[in-house]
Amino acid sequence: QARLNRLPTLLLNGYVGPQTSRISDVPKVSDGLTYYVGGGFNIPLFDGGRLRGAEQLARAQGQEQVALYQSTALTAYEEVETALADVRASEAQLAAQQRALTAARLAGRLTLERYRRGLIDYFAVVDADRQTLDAARLLVQTQTTQLRAAVQLVRVLGGGWQ
Structure with missing residues (x-):
């Protein structure tokens, strides 16, 4: 939009309807119709750099939003990777601990038998x-x-609880 503000604008307008000089004659159309077509052209010649500055500001704000989006996406990706690694590590620890408990129970039975x-x-x-x-x-x-x-x-994948 800021770039469009720097470009020339073309204005067109028109009117078709009855013409009368007295208010009491408004319902009568027999006097004929009047029409008008007009237009205009607006070119920003000198604005002290205001429009150019507004365009540069809009571009900078757009770049800032892109950078913010990229940062957010990278942070989310990192959180998912970390959470997946934690799940994998805890699964491995769980399997090892289950084996340790099985071995401890077997050792307990053997000790009791001895x-x-x-x-x-x-x-x-x-x-x-x-x-x-x-x-x-x-x-x-x-x-x-x-x-x-x-x-x-x-949670990091966007899940929630009601």
Whole structure:
């Protein structure tokens, strides 16, 4: 629009209708019709650089909006990449923690069996149970981390909750 303001403008107007000199004769069209066609041409010759400045300002504002859009898009892309990496990492951690819990449970069963045979004392059984509980606690923490990463991914992708 700022560029268009610097260009010449052409104005056209016209009128067709009855002509009368008295208000009481307005309904009568028998006197004939009058028509008028006119026009004008407007060329901005000197405005002290106002129109050129307005055009430059509009271009600069447009470039600023493009840069802002690009920055926003790059930030959104970065947030999605980070959220995806967090989801992948939490999935790997979850799988490893599930394997650790399975191994701790197996070790606990073997320790209990060795205790029943009289090969070890009960402190080893208590220690194996503690390790199993620690592994289960870490698994729950890892599941929480994974769910938070999934929620963050949905959020950065534009998801919302009502």
